Amino acid sequence: MNCWECGAPGAAMFCEGCEAVQPPDPRLDHFARLGVEPRFDQDPDALSAAHRALQRRVHPDRYASAGDRPRRFSMAQATALNDAIRVLRDPLRRAEYMLHLRGRDVGAEGEGRVQLSPAFLMEIIELREAVDELDGPDAHTERSRMAREVAARFEGMLTALGRRLDAGDDDLDAMAQLAAQLRYLRRVIDELQVDDGPGDWT
Template identity: 40%
Template sequence: MQHEPDHFELLGLSPGFAVDRDALDRAWREVQAKVHPDRHAAGSAQERRVAMQWASRANEAYRTLRSPLARARYLCERAGVDLQVETNTAMTPAFLMQQMEWREALDDARTARDSAALEALSAELAAARRRMIAEVGELLDHRHDYAAAAVRVREWMFIEKFSEEIDAAVDALAEQD
């Protein structure tokens, strides 16, 4: 049985959380230039189907590696660590406390219809996201501690989801004005 390349291999990139975005874009374009179905339009049905499959895999690899959160998840899973995002909600006690504070701040801002408080909360989450990116990068690329990274990735997923809630609250407040 032939080895299926992972996302990094497929795009000819070294595996790691830190990815040069320009190199990723170039690698994806190069792979697409070789496998794009239009290049195989005159080929047999099987050649066209294979080209379509490779183009689809290249697109999936690019989408995954382009997103820092998706890339972190992929690296954990690639290392054999199942994030168990549907069943494992374990987070550090400090993060759980932070989560409760953020939820309370969001509820207070909604109740008070305080757009400045919502913007401040959004800025606080953006800072938390930046810290999370740095920490996950350290855990994955330098410490190779995929289990600890998985915990932080689950927390990062909360940050992203909660950021969407804040954005929705900002939009709802703007619509009411």
Template identity: 40%
Template sequence: MAADDYFSLFGLRRQFAIDRDALESAWRLVAARVHPDRFATASAAEKRVAMQWAARANDGYRQLRDPLLRAKYLCESGGIDLQTETNTAMSPAFLMQQMEWREMLDDARDAKSADAFTALDTEIRDARAEMTRVLTDLIDVRGDLATAGEKVREWMFLDTFGRELARERPDH
């Protein structure tokens, strides 16, 4: 079994928009071929290789199944250094949007308003959906991985903020 990247491992086209059912089916086939139980009577070296392939298949499936991780993978494997630990630069419009969302969260928290939390949650879900559309265009249509990398950093904020919002909700 040879695979240069996760897309080729699963026999999928290298793109952001992905058929989740095709990914699921491909992962099941690969996982079945390298499952450690199939190598119960094999040599120690063969067992080790099977375990490595199983781990690779599971990691690939996890990364390609999640849209944010898939976008990060496509950018990074395409030569874009996302600098996620050191580069926090974002567009002024997105920075302003972050400030609005932070204020909305503060207001919802102060008011203990389930409706305000729900409205903010809806905005974040809508922003994620828009991010999916934007990244599909940037990666699959334009091939602009550099700009996609900037959007990935914005999406990482959305995910972090979404988790914070979920923790803060009084009904959770």
């Protein structure tokens, strides 16, 4: 893109010539926006640091007395950076985003809907019924045990999915299946954590 201010070509976040802040480049994906490798395997601290460093440069305080355009563009840059980190710092969302970049939408409805096997759905129903039925003196211990078990399975499957993504696996269907299953498992984990409140202290 050419700089809106001085017309110099190839302007990124800031123009190399006049240093004016540019509007977010719509061609950048979240990885490129944060300047990190488009991989599943990411160091969470490095991701946050990259986000923070860029965010500092477009902080509203810097543009408080700037003109209307730089103020708007810096705000848009800040929003785009936040969108990027929100997706990338969550490993499951990061994996889904990588599939999305390759043309597969895990949350698609209608035609492109990811089909889950009845066996897996049965397992999820049974897991959720087991959560509903937690009761009695051992309920708390049992809930913790289930939470650990499901979380371990979630982590294992997520790691496997990440490896396949980073290895350039072409089986998008299988990977979308995995991601969809992970969504369901996360639901169960959330469920196990939500109800894990009052019982502790009443």
